[in-house]
Amino acid sequence: MSAGGGCFIGASLSCADLIVFLYASVLHVRPQTRTAIDRDYLFLSKGHDVPALYGTLADFGFFDAQRLANHLSPRDSIYWHPNRAIPGIEFHSGSLGHLPAVAIGVAMDIKMSGGANRVFVIVGDGELNEGSVWEAALVAAAHKLDNLVVVVDRNGFQANVRTEDLVPLEPIEAKFAAFGWATARIDGHDFSEMEGCFTRLPFEPGKPSVIVADTVRGKGLASLEHRADRWFVALTATEIDTLLDELHGGGVAEVTSEPRIVR
Amino acid sequence: MTYQDRLFSIADTDPRVVVMTAENRAAIRDLPRRLGSRFVDVGIAEQTLVGAAAGLALRGRVPIVHSLATFLTMRAFEFIRTDVGIAHLPVKLIGAAAGLLSEANGPTHQAIEDVALMRLIPGMRVCCPADDTEMLDAIASIAGDDAPWYMRYNPRPAAFRHRAPFVPGTAEIVAEGTDVAILTYGCLVRECYRAVERLDDRGIAARLVNMRTLEPIDEAAILDAARQTGLVVTVEDHFATGGLATIVAEVAAAHEIAVRLHPIAFAGRWFTPALLDDVLECEGLSPERLAQRIKLALAARTTIRGHLHV
Numbered sequence: 001m002s003a004g005g006g007c008f009i010g011a012s013l014s015c016a017d018l019i020v021f022l023y024a025s026v027l028h029v030r031p032q033t034r035t036a037i038d039r040d041y042l043f044l045s046k047g048h049d050v051p052a053l054y055g056t057l058a059d060f061g062f063f064d065a066q067r068l069a070n071h072l073s074p075r076d077s078i079y080w081h082p083n084r085a086i087p088g089i090e091f092h093s094g095s096l097g098h099l100p101a102v103a104i105g106v107a108m109d110i111k112m113s114g115g116a117n118r119v120f121v122i123v124g125d126g127e128l129n130e131g132s133v134w135e136a137a138l139v140a141a142a143h144k145l146d147n148l149v150v151v152v153d154r155n156g157f158q159a160n161v162r163t164e165d166l167v168p169l170e171p172i173e174a175k176f177a178a179f180g181w182a183t184a185r186i187d188g189h190d191f192s193e194m195e196g197c198f199t200r201l202p203f204e205p206g207k208p209s210v211i212v213a214d215t216v217r218g219k220g221l222a223s224l225e226h227r228a229d230r231w232f233v234a235l236t237a238t239e240i241d242t243l244l245d246e247l248h249g250g251g252v253a254e255v256t257s258e259p260r261i262v263r
Numbered sequence: 264m265t266y267q268d269r270l271f272s273i274a275d276t277d278p279r280v281v282v283m284t285a286e287n288r289a290a291i292r293d294l295p296r297r298l299g300s301r302f303v304d305v306g307i308a309e310q311t312l313v314g315a316a317a318g319l320a321l322r323g324r325v326p327i328v329h330s331l332a333t334f335l336t337m338r339a340f341e342f343i344r345t346d347v348g349i350a351h352l353p354v355k356l357i358g359a360a361a362g363l364l365s366e367a368n369g370p371t372h373q374a375i376e377d378v379a380l381m382r383l384i385p386g387m388r389v390c391c392p393a394d395d396t397e398m399l400d401a402i403a404s405i406a407g408d409d410a411p412w413y414m415r416y417n418p419r420p421a422a423f424r425h426r427a428p429f430v431p432g433t434a435e436i437v438a439e440g441t442d443v444a445i446l447t448y449g450c451l452v453r454e455c456y457r458a459v460e461r462l463d464d465r466g467i468a469a470r471l472v473n474m475r476t477l478e479p480i481d482e483a484a485i486l487d488a489a490r491q492t493g494l495v496v497t498v499e500d501h502f503a504t505g506g507l508a509t510i511v512a513e514v515a516a517a518h519e520i521a522v523r524l525h526p527i528a529f530a531g532r533w534f535t536p537a538l539l540d541d542v543l544e545c546e547g548l549s550p551e552r553l554a555q556r557i558k559l560a561l562a563a564r565t566t567i568r569g570h571l572h573v
Contacts, residue, residue, distance in 0.1 A: 091346075098314055104311065104315045109324055
């Protein structure tokens with residue numbers, strides 16, 4: 001999918017396991033219920049990892065996987081950030097720090113309407129730099145939105161540098177706890193840990209929940225893992241073939257194409 | 264009927280309506296009790312206020328968001344643009360203390376670029392009622408509309424009886440005349456109305472046009488003013504850039520007509536903080552000062568035309 005223009009593949013691979021697990025085992029939403037009033041919501045606030053969501057939604061039948069061939073085509077809407085023209089995507093994102101607030105509105109309406117559905121928001125760790133995330137954290141706790149769950153994709157990187165080298169974020173759980181949230185920390189690539197954690201939601205009645213998921217940027221591809229310059233990747237056709245081979249157990253691919261400067 | 268009575272009656276009639284604020288409760292003090300869970304106060308957090316309004320609207324609610332114009336339109340601008348604007352959600356933003364109504368608060372609280380900012384957003388409608396009567400009509404109208412709206416809150420009493428019901432995109436001709444046309448909106452309609460009386464005393468027949476909405480704009484009212492009168496004067500408590508003066512120029516350009524335009528607006532500075540009557544006086548926006556300025560502008564216009572004929 002990253003041929004001919006590329007995508008944010010490093011950031012996508014860090015939360016691909018989380019997104020797949022959410023759709024497979026947590027979210028009460030399927031293609032036929034994607035507009036149902038009582039569905040669970042997933043908001044992808046770190047919008048640049050949308051390739052992971054595109055792939056998951058296609059696999060779960062929200063739209064035809066062949067449509068992914070339209071990636072970056074001006075005749076379709078499969079571009080670098082999520083948008084509602086893609087079935088299953090609840091809201092557009094890309095500007096960081098927005099969807100915790102939007103999710104609060106959805107969670108509030110569910111409470112007002114007496115619903116039991118839940119609202120999940122995936123935020124990036126770099127996204128925690130945005131003041132609006134903490135504003136929303138205060139408000140969600142004040143309104144006792146225990147139907148709201150924020151998942152932090154803690155891959156340790158923001159766009160270009162390690163988070164702790166720029167604006168240190170730790171201790172993340174303690175920060176949210178101080179803001180009135182119930183917290184958990186898991187390995188975001190360990191499905192049994194995810195199972196144990198997500199089935200306990202809400203962690204405490206009357207409190208919003210945050211799950212800090214430790215992840216690896218570029219997870220699954222040793223040739224891309226932990227590389228700040230592989231946040232956004234425009235790969236050659238040959239590189240894609242060798243990376244797919246690596247993903248399926250082949251040798252480590254060599255990636256030499258120039259990173260694309262998109263930010 | 265008060266503003267909060269009107270909001271209550273709208274919410275009472277339409278179960279989709281929720282009233283939201285960022286702790287700006289002065290004008291809506293009774294609504295928490297009367298609306299219960301359909302009154303949402305997020306505290307002093309305008310970004311979350313607007314984002315949450317978008318989320319509520321996604322679920323089919325119609326949020327009426329009451330907050331201070333400056334912080335609503337500027338602190339939360341990108342949330343309005345991105346969450347409300349891109350999704351074209353029916354969120355109704357009510358900006359209190361806009362324009363001159365911030366009185367003695369000083370430049371931190373002066374929203375005199377709000378109209379320009381809001382009308383930049385594709386699909387956003389902008390309404391600036393002349394007084395409390397028009398505001399109550401307008402809020403009922405826009406609450407039932409599918410589009411996002413920004414409205415300048417204006418609790419000042421009416422200076423005259425309105426001739427026509429509020430219709431978005433339809434200006435109100437308050438006075439007829441062909442010597443000069445005064446195009447205005449919001450709280451200065453009142454001052455302009457009194458200025459027209461003073462111009463009449465001086466033998467100048469002024470047309471007074473209360474624009475009411477700036478998006479959609481009543482193009483016909485602007486074109487008529489340009490074609491039928493000797494001079495178009497725009498009067499606004501807004502920066503000269505992006506407000507009504509700009510709109511008139513854009514409409515004239517789009518229709519390829521020349522317009523003799525004299526903008527009265529703020530340019531290059533914020534206004535002097537003081538109580539409203541004193542601001543009006545020292546900024547040259549009192550009825551008497553407006554009448555003088557418009558008469559001078561007409562005289563200058565006549566002089567130029569005289570020179571051109573020589």
